[in-house]
Amino acid sequence: MERTIYREIKATPHLWETAMVLAAFIAAALGAVIYVEHHGHIVTGMNNHIVWGLPHVFAIFLIVAASGALNVASMASVFDRTLYKPLARLSAVSAMALLIGGLAILVLDLGRPDRIIVAMTTYNLSSIFAWNLLLYIGFLVIIGAYLFTQMAIGIPYDTVRRIGTLAFLWRLALTTGTGSIFGWLVARPGYDAAIMAPLFIAMSFSFGLAVFILVTTALCRLSGRQVGPLLMTKMGRLLMIFAAAVLYFTAVRHLTNLYTAEHAGFEDFTLFSGGIYTWLFWVGQISIGGIIPILMVLHPTFGKTPNATILAAVLVVLGGFAQIYVIVIGGQAYPMELFPGFEVTSSFLDGEIAHYRPRWPELLLGLGGVATALFAIGLGAKVLRILPTTLSDANLSPKD
Amino acid sequence: MTGNNSTTRPKGAEFSRRDFLRSGAAVATATLAPGVTLIAFGGSQAQARADAGKRWGLLIDAGRCDPDCSACVTACSDENGWKDTGHPETDAQWIRKVTLKNKFTGHVSSAPVMCQHCEEPPCVDVCPTGASFKRVDGIVLVDKHTCIGCRYCMMACPFSARSFIHEPVNNQKTHAPRGQGTVESCTLCVHRVDNGGTPACVEACAATGNEAIIFGDLNDPTSDIAKRLAEYPTSSLRPDLALNPGVRYSNL
Numbered sequence: 001m002e003r004t005i006y007r008e009i010k011a012t013p014h015l016w017e018t019a020m021v022l023a024a025f026i027a028a029a030l031g032a033v034i035y036v037e038h039h040g041h042i043v044t045g046m047n048n049h050i051v052w053g054l055p056h057v058f059a060i061f062l063i064v065a066a067s068g069a070l071n072v073a074s075m076a077s078v079f080d081r082t083l084y085k086p087l088a089r090l091s092a093v094s095a096m097a098l099l100i101g102g103l104a105i106l107v108l109d110l111g112r113p114d115r116i117i118v119a120m121t122t123y124n125l126s127s128i129f130a131w132n133l134l135l136y137i138g139f140l141v142i143i144g145a146y147l148f149t150q151m152a153i154g155i156p157y158d159t160v161r162r163i164g165t166l167a168f169l170w171r172l173a174l175t176t177g178t179g180s181i182f183g184w185l186v187a188r189p190g191y192d193a194a195i196m197a198p199l200f201i202a203m204s205f206s207f208g209l210a211v212f213i214l215v216t217t218a219l220c221r222l223s224g225r226q227v228g229p230l231l232m233t234k235m236g237r238l239l240m241i242f243a244a245a246v247l248y249f250t251a252v253r254h255l256t257n258l259y260t261a262e263h264a265g266f267e268d269f270t271l272f273s274g275g276i277y278t279w280l281f282w283v284g285q286i287s288i289g290g291i292i293p294i295l296m297v298l299h300p301t302f303g304k305t306p307n308a309t310i311l312a313a314v315l316v317v318l319g320g321f322a323q324i325y326v327i328v329i330g331g332q333a334y335p336m337e338l339f340p341g342f343e344v345t346s347s348f349l350d351g352e353i354a355h356y357r358p359r360w361p362e363l364l365l366g367l368g369g370v371a372t373a374l375f376a377i378g379l380g381a382k383v384l385r386i387l388p389t390t391l392s393d394a395n396l397s398p399k400d
Numbered sequence: 401m402t403g404n405n406s407t408t409r410p411k412g413a414e415f416s417r418r419d420f421l422r423s424g425a426a427v428a429t430a431t432l433a434p435g436v437t438l439i440a441f442g443g444s445q446a447q448a449r450a451d452a453g454k455r456w457g458l459l460i461d462a463g464r465c466d467p468d469c470s471a472c473v474t475a476c477s478d479e480n481g482w483k484d485t486g487h488p489e490t491d492a493q494w495i496r497k498v499t500l501k502n503k504f505t506g507h508v509s510s511a512p513v514m515c516q517h518c519e520e521p522p523c524v525d526v527c528p529t530g531a532s533f534k535r536v537d538g539i540v541l542v543d544k545h546t547c548i549g550c551r552y553c554m555m556a557c558p559f560s561a562r563s564f565i566h567e568p569v570n571n572q573k574t575h576a577p578r579g580q581g582t583v584e585s586c587t588l589c590v591h592r593v594d595n596g597g598t599p600a601c602v603e604a605c606a607a608t609g610n611e612a613i614i615f616g617d618l619n620d621p622t623s624d625i626a627k628r629l630a631e632y633p634t635s636s637l638r639p640d641l642a643l644n645p646g647v648r649y650s651n652l
């Protein structure tokens with residue numbers, strides 16, 4: 001087994017070009033924020049029915065992926081899989097960067113982002129949202145400490161393992177919190193389900209690993225470093241298991257709803273008659289984000305190539321966005337039933353499926369959050385020794 | 401919807417000795433030295449003026465509500481300064497008229513829907529900064545200084561009673577401050593109630609002769625609203641959620 005040597009990535013023209021493109025997206029997002037803050041949210045597609053829109057889809061994807069990006073580090077430190085140890089540092093940095101990107105979107109979409117200090121200093125501890133803020137801050141601190149113990153000289157491995165275990169437990173709590181933001185909304189038929197927490201944990205495993213695979217591939221290509229095909233295939237197999245777990249929890253959620261007449265309307269909306277939401281569910285989430293990547297990785301020949309893993313990761317990311325769009329927007333679009341047994345009409349359009357058409361400031365803000373996360377990962381790899389000089393399969397131990 | 405005859409006092413609304421002392425102290429000190437005492441009590445001005453012995457509420461009689469009348473909506477808009485700009489999805493609507501057609505009998509009725517001033521308000525539970533709060537007299541309000549505009553309360557409200565201010569606002573009423581980027585809803589005309597008045601919607605409805613909305617103290621058995629609640633069957637919206645709203649409906 002080769003000794004793992006970590007080195008900062010070099011400032012090649014390709015790296016600079018990538019950084020400039022990401023910086024342009026970040027600048028565009030900031031421009032969109034100023035535009036929205038000046039004119040009000042009226043210039044977005046969001047309204048009093050769809051109060052959380054495209055920015056929240058991006059933000060929740062990044063936050064969910066953040067905890068999942070820590071998978072590889074957890075596999076190394078907690079579950080002692082030697083194969084993943086060289087990637088543990090990058091895994092930790094990716095987790096922090098993705099969370100920062102997601103939080104940046106959430107904060108910048110607030111009606112009053114200037115009051116962030118209020119949000120940071122005034123907590124209503126009966127709010128799961130407030131608990132999430134504490135979980136986010138704790139996540140950054142713990143992962144920061146975890147990264148430090150990995151990188152500092154002379155830290156006993158037991159310490160790394162202990163703090164890695166704490167980080168793993170914390171990330172489970174964090175994603176439970178993210179899922180509960182929806183699961184604890186008792187009023188809406190699209191939410192109000194305890195299964196949201198484990199569903200979000202499964203989503204985080206899947207989306208986080210998919211993003212991590214793509215980030216690792218991109219960084220190694222930008223810095224001219226090797227990634228072993230067996231390592232990629234192993235990560236592809238893991239991704240397949242996580243994607244299958246998402247399908248499982250999704251199936252249980254909808255089958256449970258279908259069993260109760262109370263939820264028949266919402267299920268009909270999601271599964272059959274919901275237009276864009278139904279389309280995104282079956283084509284985006286289930287097919288592109290679930291079945292196709294699973295079959296691709298299982299393919300006897302193509303499945304054993306790194307390209308299968310990379311393509312599967314791209315599809316899981318696309319399907320993940322579709323899934324969060326269906327959960328966040330679809331859950332709001334379906335009307336709440338205030339008067340069971342009545343056809344309701346009103347000036348507020350009660351009883352109707354809510355309309356939502358995202359507009360460019362929302363898209364720019366969302367993309368800016370993604371760019372922020374990727375920029376931060378790149379910056380991390382540029383200034384810190386987190387990426388090994390090689391990820392060749394020579395590092396695989398027999399038990400992997 | 402199940403009938404919910406409110407003959408017993410709502411949970412947590414008993415007028416205890418502690419409440420009496422707190423309410424008496426609030427009135428006395430707010431009169432003598434409001435600036436000092438508000439800090440001392442650690443609450444907002446709105447909270448300090450509330451009387452813990454009361455539970456303000458509305459009783460809406462759908463049988464008396466004229467489907468073609470929107471006097472309550474107009475009165476609320478005039479009183480509090482929010483406007484219909486022809487964009488129902490983004491305009492603030494502190495109160496709205498809903499028309500209800502029974503799916504089985506075809507019977508049509510109507511009623512206004514506004515913040516239901518729940519005893520267990522989900523909007524208050526979920527608000528990360530505590531900007532959504534319930535006064536001790538049951539009125540649910542938004543502290544405009546600490547609302548960060550996250551809209552989680554709008555996700556949580558079962559009645560779609562809250563509005564986000566999507567555009568810059570001008571010509572605000574001094575008694576009903578509004579701010580772009582924050583959330584707002586019916587205040588039960590707290591500025592009137594604290595001065596012994598009744599909400600604008602109630603007054604306007606009475607002026608039409610319909611008298612479909614009654615306002616009063618649910619805790620006072622001698623009040624008109626409490627007597628009617630005791631006498632006739634009434635219901636609340638989403639009784640399955642057990643929020644014990646301060647707004648009750650009859651003849652839906």
